Amino acid sequence: MRTTAKTGISLFIQECYKNGLEHIVCSPGSRNAPIVIAADAHPHIKTYVIHDERVAAFFALGMSDYLKKAVAVVCTSGSALLNYYPAVAEAYYRSIPLVVISADRPQEWINHGDGQTIVQKNVYKEHIRFEGEIDELDKKNGGIENTVKTGFQSALTNWKGPIHFNIPLSEPLYNLAEIEEPLPRQELFKDMTLNLTEKEKETFVKEWNSSKRKIILCGQMDPNPVLKQRLSELSNDPSVAILVENTSNMSNQRWIHCIDRTLAGISEGEIEKFQPDLLVTIGGAIISKRIKRFLREAPIQRHWKVGFDFPEMDTYRKLTSTILGRPADFFQVLLSQELTTGNSNFGSVWKQRDFEIQERLSDFFDTSDYSDISVFELLLDYVPENAYLHMANSSVVRYCQLFEPISSLRYFANRGTSGIDGATSTAVGIAAMSVSKCNVFFTGDISFFYDSNALWNKHLTGNLRIFLINNSGGGIFRIIDGPRESEQLETYFEAQHDTKAEYICKAFDINYNKADSLESIESQLPEFYADNSNRPKLMEISTPNVLNDQVLKSFFNKAKK
Numbered sequence: 391m392r393t394t395a396k397t398g399i400s401l402f403i404q405e406c407y408k409n410g411l412e413h414i415v416c417s418p419g420s421r422n423a424p425i426v427i428a429a430d431a432h433p434h435i436k437t438y439v440i441h442d443e444r445v446a447a448f449f450a451l452g453m454s455d456y457l458k459k460a461v462a463v464v465c466t467s468g469s470a471l472l473n474y475y476p477a478v479a480e481a482y483y484r485s486i487p488l489v490v491i492s493a494d495r496p497q498e499w500i501n502h503g504d505g506q507t508i509v510q511k512n513v514y515k516e517h518i519r520f521e522g523e524i525d526e527l528d529k530k531n532g533g534i535e536n537t538v539k540t541g542f543q544s545a546l547t548n549w550k551g552p553i554h555f556n557i558p559l560s561e562p563l564y565n566l567a568e569i570e571e572p573l574p575r576q577e578l579f580k581d582m583t584l585n586l587t588e589k590e591k592e593t594f595v596k597e598w599n600s601s602k603r604k605i606i607l608c609g610q611m612d613p614n615p616v617l618k619q620r621l622s623e624l625s626n627d628p629s630v631a632i633l634v635e636n637t638s639n640m641s642n643q644r645w646i647h648c649i650d651r652t653l654a655g656i657s658e659g660e661i662e663k664f665q666p667d668l669l670v671t672i673g674g675a676i677i678s679k680r681i682k683r684f685l686r687e688a689p690i691q692r693h694w695k696v697g698f699d700f701p702e703m704d705t706y707r708k709l710t711s712t713i714l715g716r717p718a719d720f721f722q723v724l725l726s727q728e729l730t731t732g733n734s735n736f737g738s739v740w741k742q743r744d745f746e747i748q749e750r751l752s753d754f755f756d757t758s759d760y761s762d763i764s765v766f767e768l769l770l771d772y773v774p775e776n777a778y779l780h781m782a783n784s785s786v787v788r789y790c791q792l793f794e795p796i797s798s799l800r801y802f803a804n805r806g807t808s809g810i811d812g813a814t815s816t817a818v819g820i821a822a823m824s825v826s827k828c829n830v831f832f833t834g835d836i837s838f839f840y841d842s843n844a845l846w847n848k849h850l851t852g853n854l855r856i857f858l859i860n861n862s863g864g865g866i867f868r869i870i871d872g873p874r875e876s877e878q879l880e881t882y883f884e885a886q887h888d889t890k891a892e893y894i895c896k897a898f899d900i901n902y903n904k905a906d907s908l909e910s911i912e913s914q915l916p917e918f919y920a921d922n923s924n925r926p927k928l929m930e931i932s933t934p935n936v937l938n939d940q941v942l943k944s945f946f947n948k949a950k951k
Contacts (some may be wrong), residue, residue, distance in 0.1 A: 391431055391533065391569055391572075392434070392566055393432075393566065393569055394423075394427040394566065394575075395424075395565035395567040396527065397567075397800075397919065398519075398526045399425055399428045399429045399526055399557070399710050400527045400528075400569055401528045401534050401535075402534055402538065403425070403428040403429055403432055403435070403556070404432065404463065404572040404869075404906050405535050405771055406489070407434055407572070408434055408538075408575060408577055409538055409543075409546075409576070409577045410459060410578075410579070411459075411489065412434065412435055413435070413436050413437075413438070413450075413457070413459070413461045413462070414429045414436075414437050414438070414460065414465075414491075415437075415438045415440055415446045415447075415450040415461065415463045415464070416438065416439050416440075416464045417439075417440060417446045417463065417464065417465040417466070417467060418447075418491065419466025420489075420915055421506065421563065421800060422464055422466045422467075422492075424493075424559055424563055425464050425557065425559075425570070425772070426464060426528070427566070428709055432437070432572065433572070434569060438847075438849055439847075439928060440558060441846065443470050443474055444476060444477070444768060444812065445471035445475045445815040445816070445843050445844050446465075447463050447474040447478065447488070447490075447812070447815075448477045448480070448491065448811075448815035448819065448841075449815045449817045449819035449847070450462065450463045450477070450488060450803075450819060451480060451481055451484075451488050451804075451812070451819065451889055452802075452815065452816035452817065452820040453818065453819045453822070454481070454486050454487055456487050456820045457478050457826060462489035462490070463488070463489070463491065464491045465491075465492055465493065466492075466506060466784055467492065467493045467494050467792060468504045468506030468507055470506075471492040471510060471846075472508075472522060474490055474492075477805070478490060478552050478802050479571040480759060480807050480812065481534070481806070482518065482519075482552055482735055483675070483866075484674060484805070484806035485549065485550040485551050485698075485699045486551070486652075486806075487542075487546050487550050487551065488551075489554075489555070489949070490553070490884055491555050492510055492556050492634050493555050493557045494559065496557060496559070496560050497827075497846045500647055507565060510556050517686075518552050518554050519544040519549070519551035520545065520553040520554070521554045521555075522538075522541050522554075522556075523557070523558070524537065524556070524557045525640045526557065539586060541555065542579070543579055546579040547580065547581055547582070548698040548714070549577045549700070549701075550698075550699075550919070561665070563589070575739075582715075583697075583719070584716065584719040584720055584723065586720075586723060586843055591723065591834050594694070594711075594724065594727075594854070595724070595878050596829065597692055598668065598729060599694070599730045600920055601666075601667045601668035602667065602736065603665065603734060604666055604667075604668045604670065605627060605633070605668070605670070606621065606671075606672070606725055606734065607669065607671045607672075607685075608633065608634040608638040608671075609635070609638065609672065609673030609674045609676045609894055610674035610803070611637075611640070611674065612639060614640070614718065616718045617640070617718040621645075621660045621721065622644075622680060623721075624725065625642065625645065626738050627731045628731055628734055628738055629732060629734035629735075631736055631737045631739075632644070632646065632737075632739045633681065633878075634647055634676050634795075635647075635648055635678065637677065637787075637801050637805060638673060641795045644737070644741060647794050647795050648744075649680065649681045649791065650676045650678050650752075650788075650792065650794055651791075651792050651949055652746075652747060653678075653681065654946045654949040655743055656743065657950070661684075663739060664743075665688040666685075667689075667692070668691065668692050668693075669685060669694070669706065670693075670696065671696070671705070671829075672717040673717075677787055678791065680799070686706050687838055688708075690708040691707065692708075692710045692711070693706060693708040694711045694713060695712045696713045696714075696717075696720050697713075697714075697717060698714055701714060706939075712939055732826075747868075750949060752950055753943060753949055755766070755767050757848075757938035758941055758944065759934075760907060760933070760937075761933055761934060761937050761938045761940075762933050763789055763792070763938070763942055764941070765859055765908070765933060766832070768911060769911070770790070770796070772915050772919070774913075776827040776828075777798075777800075777827065777829065778799070778800050778802060778820065778824060779796075779799045779800070779802065779832070780803070780813070780816070780829070780832065781802070781803050782808060782810065782813035782831070782832060782836060782838070783805075783808050784810055785802060785809050786833060787805070802816070802820060806817055809838040810840055812841055813833060813837050813845035814826070814837070814841040814842070814856075817831040817844075817856075818847070818850060821851050821853055822851050824853070825851050827853060828853055828855065828919070829854045829855070832859070833856065833858055833862065833881060835859070835860040835862065835889070836890065838856075839891075839894075840893075845894070845900055846898060850900075852921070852922075852924040853927075853928070855926070855927050855932045856900075856927070858891055858928060858931065859888070859933055861932075862886055862887055862929055872901065872902060886935070891930045892930070893897070895928055899925055900925060900926050901925055901927040902928055904930045904931075905931050905932070911929070914929065915936075
């Protein structure tokens with residue numbers, strides 16, 4: 391096999407494969423040439439080329455999120471790896487095993503005026519699970535093998551997350567050599583199993599049974615039928631209310647799916663009867679700011695946090711116990727114990743209020759003005775069954791939370807850091823890995839234009855449908871309290887604009903549609919979803935900038951009555 395002459399690099403790539411790496415996204419450069427050559431030459435690794443480093447990293451993050459495997463990005467030295475940082479931070483807070491491989495100058499040339507040179511060591515220090523340096527030469531002492539295995543073990547077990555390998559490389563960079571073809575074998579990593587002592591079990595059962603009002607709050611997760619079944623069994627307990635968001639990828643008719651909508655219908659005078667004494671949280675980030683405020687102000691006696699990630703994270707300032715294990719395993723242990731339900735109807739109180747609010751809002755869209763929320767109500771009705779639905783951040787993901795989740799869909803969103811950067815790139819990466827699925831992406835204008843280079847790559851697939859809701863600015867700043875009362879709203883917060891996506895689509899060969907009413911949207915949807923192109927399709931939907939917040943306010947006001 392013909393590969394780089396730098397023996398440490400070819401060994402490094404083989405060790406990465408042995409530890410589970412099969413996909414590498416390459417950002418073009420020169421200093422990283424030996425790494426790219428070794429990756430491309432490896433018979434069991436698939437490589438991708440994406441020029442824009444920020445896009446490349448989010449593309450790889452999407453791949454890793456979907457595949458549930460480590461995916462690497464490779465860049466040249468200098469500022470290149472700084473462009474990966476937004477995706478690294480997202481991977482860190484989402485516990486996604488993104489692997490950054492950066493080329494570097496030899497140590498003696500750092501801070502000595504050589505081109506494309508910065509201090510790369512510890513550049514991601516606060517947002518990675520592991521960092522290691524790789525020698526370009528194989529010194530036959532096992533150093534490379536041990537470093538790679540330790541790194542991948544950090545990325546792929548228990549509290550997962552991004553890792554970084556930095557590789558100083560000296561010239562010449564392009565020399566080649568013949569080596570034996572590597573053996574196709576891989577290491578397998580497994581999470582630790584839940585191991586509660588009898589005393590711990592006894593304590594949790596006692597706290598459970600003594601709590602008359604329990605909330606199980608589910609954050610962002612992958613679909614998990616076993617966990618869903620365990621939660622379904624626990625919801626038979628009338629003292630239990632289960633709250634989920636659509637990013638939880640779980641639904642049940644007895645659960646609360648639209649948290650903000652339900653909280654809007656709880657008056658100040660009746661808050662106490664909806665407050666839990668025991669809070670159990672699972673999964674990742676919660677979108678709803680209302681539930682965070684509600685729980686922080688509640689007199690919660692105990693908060694159990696179940697999972698491996700961020701064991702000290704105390705979102706609600708009530709944390710009493712962290713259980714290191716998979717939630718499904720913990721709930722199975724709990725269900726195997728002698729639980730008592732008492733005479734509480736706490737779960738029914740929550741669900742009854744949820745039903746009441748659904749009834750109040752049942753005819754809201756019959757008379758509401760054309761706006762962002764009416765567009766989302768229509769679009770969600772037409773998403774094909776079993777599709778993957780991607781939600782950009784800011785107002786888009788929040789609007790989606792106001793509608794019941796569709797059980798056949800799988801929901802995706804970058805809720806680790808909740809930034810607008812990389813939402814399109816991430817959706818493109820997932821679509822490229824799931825070509826048999828229709829991938830639907832809802833995005834706002836600021837998020838889309840910020841990440842439009844996501845469409846500048848040769849890995850785009852015809853299974854991607856993009857809905858761009860263009861209200862000519864950052865509409866979120868009219869929805870949240872504070873900015874809308876500011877004199878700087880239009881210029882500095884909304885950053886109003888009149889940019890359209892048509893010529894971006896022409897530049898990148900994207901099928902383009904536009905609409906400015908519910909009727910024009912609906913009339914185009916059958917053809918838009920038709921599988922008749924090998925290129926993505928985008929529909930740009932113009933909505934009124936000044937009406938959106940008023941209609942949304944009317945929605946919540948009706949929920950309160």
